[in-house]
Amino acid sequence: xxxxxxxxxxxxxxxxxxxxxxxxxxxxxxxxxxxxxxxxxxxxxxxxxxxxxxxxxxxxxxxxxxxxxxxxxxxxxxxxxxxxxxxxxxxxxxxxxxxxxxxxxxxxxxxxxxxxxxxxxxxxxxxxxxxxxxxxxxxxxxxxxxxxxxxxxxxxxxxxxxxxxxxxxxxxxxxxxxxxxxxxxxxxxxxxxxxxxxxxxxxxxxxxxxxxxxxxxxx
Amino acid sequence: xxxxxxxxxxxxxxxxxxxxxxxxxxxxxxxxxxxxxxxxxxxxxxxxxxxxxxxxxxxxxxxxxxxxxxxxxxxxxxxxxxxxxxxxxxxxxxxxxxxxxxxxxxxxxxxxxxxxxxxxxxxxxxxxxxxxxxxxxxxxxxxxxxxxxxxxxxxxxxxxxxxxxxxxxxxxxxxxxxxxxxxxxxxxxxxxxxxxxxxxxxxxxxxxxxxxxxxxxxx
DNA sequence: GTCTATATCCTGATAGAC
DNA sequence: GTCTATCAGGATATAGAC
Numbered sequence: 001x002x003x004x005x006x007x008x009x010x011x012x013x014x015x016x017x018x019x020x021x022x023x024x025x026x027x028x029x030x031x032x033x034x035x036x037x038x039x040x041x042x043x044x045x046x047x048x049x050x051x052x053x054x055x056x057x058x059x060x061x062x063x064x065x066x067x068x069x070x071x072x073x074x075x076x077x078x079x080x081x082x083x084x085x086x087x088x089x090x091x092x093x094x095x096x097x098x099x100x101x102x103x104x105x106x107x108x109x110x111x112x113x114x115x116x117x118x119x120x121x122x123x124x125x126x127x128x129x130x131x132x133x134x135x136x137x138x139x140x141x142x143x144x145x146x147x148x149x150x151x152x153x154x155x156x157x158x159x160x161x162x163x164x165x166x167x168x169x170x171x172x173x174x175x176x177x178x179x180x181x182x183x184x185x186x187x188x189x190x191x192x193x194x195x196x197x198x199x200x201x202x203x204x205x206x207x208x209x210x211x212x213x214x215x216x217x218x219x
Numbered sequence: 220x221x222x223x224x225x226x227x228x229x230x231x232x233x234x235x236x237x238x239x240x241x242x243x244x245x246x247x248x249x250x251x252x253x254x255x256x257x258x259x260x261x262x263x264x265x266x267x268x269x270x271x272x273x274x275x276x277x278x279x280x281x282x283x284x285x286x287x288x289x290x291x292x293x294x295x296x297x298x299x300x301x302x303x304x305x306x307x308x309x310x311x312x313x314x315x316x317x318x319x320x321x322x323x324x325x326x327x328x329x330x331x332x333x334x335x336x337x338x339x340x341x342x343x344x345x346x347x348x349x350x351x352x353x354x355x356x357x358x359x360x361x362x363x364x365x366x367x368x369x370x371x372x373x374x375x376x377x378x379x380x381x382x383x384x385x386x387x388x389x390x391x392x393x394x395x396x397x398x399x400x401x402x403x404x405x406x407x408x409x410x411x412x413x414x415x416x417x418x419x420x421x422x423x424x425x426x427x428x429x430x431x432x433x434x435x436x437x438x
Numbered sequence: 439g440t441c442t443a444t445a446t447c448c449t450g451a452t453a454g455a456c
Numbered sequence: 457g458t459c460t461a462t463c464a465g466g467a468t469a470t471a472g473a474c
Contacts, residue, residue, distance in 0.1 A: 026334075026335075027249070027334065028247060028249065028250075028330075028333070028334060029250070030246070030247065030249040030250035031247075031248070031249035031250075031334065104333070107329070107332070107333035108333065109396075110326070110329045110330070110333060110392055110393070111247075111329070111330050111333045111334070113326070113392070113393060113394075113395050113396060114247070114323070114326035114327065114329060114330045114392075115245075115246065115247060115250065115330075116245075116395075117395035117396065120395065120396065121395055121396065121399045124396055124399050124400070125399060128400070136400045150433060151432075151433060152431045152432060152433055153429075153431050153432070153433050155422065155425065155426065155431055156418070156422055158401065159418065159419060159422040159423075160422070160426065160431065162386075162389055162390055162397070162419075163386045163389075163422070163423055163426050163427075165389060165393075166385040166386045166387075166388065166389025166390070166392075167381075167382045167385045167386055167389075168385075169385065169389065170381055170382075170384060170385025170388065170389070171381055171385070173329055173332070173333075173385075173392070174329070174332060174384075175332075176332050176335075176336035176339065176340055177328075177332060177336065177339065177340065177343055178381070180340045180343050180344060181343070181347070181355045182377065199375070199378065200378060200381075203374065203375055203378040203379070203382070204378075204382055206374065207374065207379065207382050207427060207430070208382075208426060208427075208430065208431060209430050209431060209432050210372075210430040210432055211426070211427065211428050211429040211430025211431075211432075212371045212372050212374055212379065212427060212428060212430075213370075213371060213372070213428050213429055213430075214369060214370060214371055214372050
């Protein structure tokens with residue numbers, strides 16, 4: 001699933017990393033078992049310690065890959081957008097699409113954060129520093145530019161980015177709970193997941209860009 | 220912190236539950252240690268098994284309390300709102316305030332979900348069923364009413380609720396990462412957390428209600 | 439109800455033969 | 457590089473005295 005950017009990795013290392021990622025994403029740091037990783041990779045448990053010294057070392061490699069992949073995709077899809085509207089659509093489409101296709105990635109990051117997140121913070125700084133232009137700086141700049149050009153209102157750029165990302169990620173993060181709530185409330189019978197995600201992109205753009213207030217109504 | 224709604228619980232049970240909640244929230248299901256819970260409560264480890272049969276049993280009790288508390292507060296603060304605008308402000312203020320004051324609660328729920336969430340789903344249904352009017356039904360109804368009365372545009376109510384909750388929760392969920400990104404991007408020097416949360420409420424309301432598009436600009 | 443001691447199991451990691 | 461066997465530590469849970 002992820003193409004490695006490191007230069008010298010054998011095929012077996014790749015297989016192990018894939019297996020380890022599945023296991024860590026499924027069960028988290030404390031819940032993941034070295035035996036289970038070995039089973040997923042179809043190798044002996046001893047081999048894990050031969051290729052990667054310890055569980056911790058393996059975990060950090062996985063964390064690095066997930067961040068590198070996720071931030072890389074988003075950055076790649078927004079960096080060349082021209083108008084603010086283009087940027088907004090690209091950002092929403094990419095984050096909803098990626099987190100929808102593989103919800104375990106943002107869940108994995110959230111889980112790491114909820115357990116203190118020290119490792120995640122260090123890793124994050126490293127990953128962002130490796131980008132020619134850090135993702136966050138680019139996003140903030142796009143919003144600032146939109147304000148300067150008079151296309152959008154003078155909102156706080158950082159606050160808006162938070163609203164944007166939160167709106168896009170939340171479905172993936174809370175899908176299990178949402179499905180339960182949805183069935184209770186009766187608004188998701190015969191659920192078409194892919195269609196829902198497509199609609200989600202449009203609805204987020206619509207609300208963030210135009211708001212929900214009816215023009216001319218009250219006030 | 221949480222006042223129990225169960226009828227028959229001794230003082231010591233309460234102390235243990237508080238300690239267990241802290242430990243589970245800090246380290247998750249697999250990471251939490253019975254010994255650590257005993258230490259936090261200032262009792263012997265054996266007492267844990269005397270009062271609560273097993274770790275699993277204790278965990279479920281905690282999960283129930285957290286959900287009951289969180290959903291209860293939100294429901295209580297929106298159920299009597301009159302206009303749609305009142306409802307929107309009340310929902311945003313409550314969720315930002317509660318998740319900001321204690322970010323570990325939403326993190327705890329997210330973590331449970333990321334690890335499969337089966338227990339969470341069952342518990343969620345139970346908690347919602349116990350509310351006179353389920354929180355989710357009330358929120359959907361408020362949006363529908365706003366549309367019917369012509370106050371807001373005809374958006375998909377479920378989609379809007381997702382955008383609303385995601386926007387409000389995201390800061391609390393990703394705060395460790397955001398602070399790191401913030402310092403990198405230089406938009407959060409000398410951070411005043413409480414002031415930030417107050418501003419966050421206003422910004423979310425502003426974007427969701429009015430959108431960010433400048434009136435009369437292009438198109 | 440509360441303690442000490444212990445059973446039983448599981449985990450990450452390593453030693454050593456091949 | 458790859459296997460079998462095993463160590464040493466730590467986890468939940470219980471037995472049994474008081």
